[in-house]
Amino acid sequence: MEHRATKGSKVAVVRCDSYERESVSSAVREAVELLGGLDSIFGEEPAFKTHGKNAEIVLKLNLLNKAEPEKAVTTHPEVFRAVGELLHKEGYGNLVYGDSPGSPVPGVEKTAEGCGIKAVADELGIRLGDFEHGTDIEYPDGKAAKRFVLCNEIAKVTGADGSQPEGMIINLCKMKTHQLERITGAVKNTFGCVQGVNKAMSHARYQSPEHFARMLADLNTVVRPSLHIMDGIVAMEGNGPGSGDPFPMNAILVSTDPVALDTVFCTLICLDPQLVATNTACADAGVGTWDDEQIEILLGGVPMQKEGAVITLDELAVKYASREFNVQRSRDFRGxxxxxxxxxxxxxxxxxxxxxxxxxxxxxxxxxxxxxxxxxxxxxxxxxxxxxxxxxxxxxxxxxxxxxxxxxxxxxxxxxxxxxxxxxxx
Ligand code: SF4
Ligand code: SF4
Missing domain, CATH: 3.30.70.20 (Alpha-Beta Plaits)
Structure with a gap:
């Protein structure tokens, strides 16, 4: 299956210092515009060609558990609101949200309520998708995983269940550390497309960081979100992804390439992108690139904008990276x-x-x-x-x-x- 992220991946990095509504809305809008706007991003999608702006858009959040937004565990409700409002403004009205949380209890809706997401969804008229039940998907081309049990909403919208694709996915991920994979960003957030208890079974089956990352590469090839929007306004450092500490990174990151986006995340926290198994496994599978020569960074916001609109990863590292961010930077000796x-x-x-x-x-x-x-x-x-x-x-x-x-x-x-x-x- 061909993936949309190939050579010359662009990542928009827009400064945003707080979750104040107008600031987030402006940062998200600017980042999406830097990539050419929603119509251009969705333009080649089969569902967009068939259904136009009536295609279903699934906002795939990070709803790991029922944590208050200020704990930085889940996608912040103001980022969700900004994306929902932008889609409505651009004429996309068929919006659905969801995620499969880490635990089946208390359920997707209650988890979304506890994270402050449900209130925003109700206000904007965004429906909760079926993330409780699963569809068995065979994937004979998988390098590590030959089958997935995907949440029904994801199986239906992507056409992974054999039907015509009904829509597109926007991956609303959170910038956090992760004990197994060092970070959880755009690539790892798709794991919540796997239904309930099947996630735990995957952990038992794919035990090493490398094996788990190869499964995630297969998963990303199947679900293929059209756009990745990372909430990096307040990230999580240390004991992530559920028990770490909030760390202000003051940025919204947006890309169509999840690997390039995670590579920019690594650069911002002074972590060698090649030490992250999800980056290397996904690059091998053609999901995206971590190669600095293939990544172009489009800066937005104030004061980033004043420093030049297009920069390289090296320039980003020199100007904006934080060594204070607590993440595992040593090589792993387990192999x-x-x-x-x-x-x-x-x-x-x-x-x-x-x-x-x-x-x-x-x-x-x-x-x-x-x-x-x-x-x-x-x-x-x-x-x-x-x-x-x-x-x-x-x-x-x-x-x-x-x-x-x-x-x-x-x-x-x-x-x-x-x-x-x-x-x-x-
Ligand atoms: S296998 Fe070990 S690390 Fe994994 S959930 Fe069980 S006790 Fe925790
Ligand atoms: S370690 Fe945490 S999850 Fe386990 S029993 Fe104690 S409080 Fe509950």
Whole structure:
């Protein structure tokens, strides 16, 4: 299947310092215009050719869990509003939103309500799509994944279920760190197109960052969002994607190429894009490019605009990158562990429970994808319910850490891993 992101990918980076409504609206509008406008972006899509502006547009959010917008876990409602209003203004009226959250409880609608998204959707008349139920899709061309269970809305709108495509997807991703893949941006956000419990099963099947990234490359080839809009106004650093800390990056990033967009994200946080397995796997699969010579950055906003409209990744790094952003920048030794023996073990990292934050809710246990759970909740000597690990079983997928609502799971690195991480910076 041919992908739309080929050579010469453009990424619009527009400064936006707050979630104040007018600022976000202006930044989103400017970024989309820098890429040529919506009609031009959608122009070659089969559904656009058939249905024109009546084609369904799915706004695929990041609704990881029911977190307030200021926690920077989910796509901010003002970014969602700005995109919805822009689409309406440009004559696109058939809008749907959704995501498959990390946990099936409390459901998509309640999660959207908790994130402040549902209120905006109701105000703008944007319908909730069917992200609760799945359609089995065979994908014989997949390099890592030969089949997916896609959310019904995604299967229908893309035509992945064998029908004619009914519309297009706009990927409204969030700029965050991720324990398995270092970052979660445009590429990783498509994982929420996979229905409910099938996401956990994927973690059990594709365990290493590289294998998981190859599955994501296949997934991106199947669902192919037409446009990626990243909420990087307040990003998440550290213990992401669910328990990290908000970090102001003050930017909206927009591209038709998810790999180029994630590469710009990496550049802004001083992370070598080649260390991110989703970038390299997706480039190999033809989803997009991380090659700095193929990426053109279109700057917008104030004061970026005054510094020159088109710049390279190197220029972006010099002028705007932040080394303060907390992300894993060291090389990963897991691939060579068997060769390195003890060194590999000494470079270990693993999830640990912060006992005084744990309320014993059991979400980590429910989320663990293993049949024989590697984390269970049990009573401690004082009679408190608290989560405990069996590391002999744990595959280090970090689903438990991702979904803990109390930020009670952190990732502990060995001393050697900490030292290397501090020294081995790009
Ligand atoms: S670690 Fe988090 S998810 Fe697990 S039981 Fe404790 S509070 Fe709940
Ligand atoms: S305990 Fe956590 S990190 Fe380990 S396998 Fe289960 S969900 Fe993954």
């Amino acid at each position: 060579s562990m068997s060769m390195m023996g003890m060194v590999g073990k000494l470079m270990n990292k693993r999830p640990v429970v912060i006992a005084n934050r744990c309320v014993g809710c059991g979400i980590c246990e429910q989320t663990c994808p293993l049949e024989n759970k590697a984390v269970i909740v049990r009573e401690d000597s004082a009679g408190n319910r608290v989560a405990a690990y069996d590391y002999s079983r744990c595959i280090k997928c970090y689903c438990c850490q991702e979904m803990c609502p109390e930020r009670a799971i952190t990732v502990k690195k060995s001393l050697l891993a900490k030292i290397v991480d501090r020294r081995w910076k790009v």
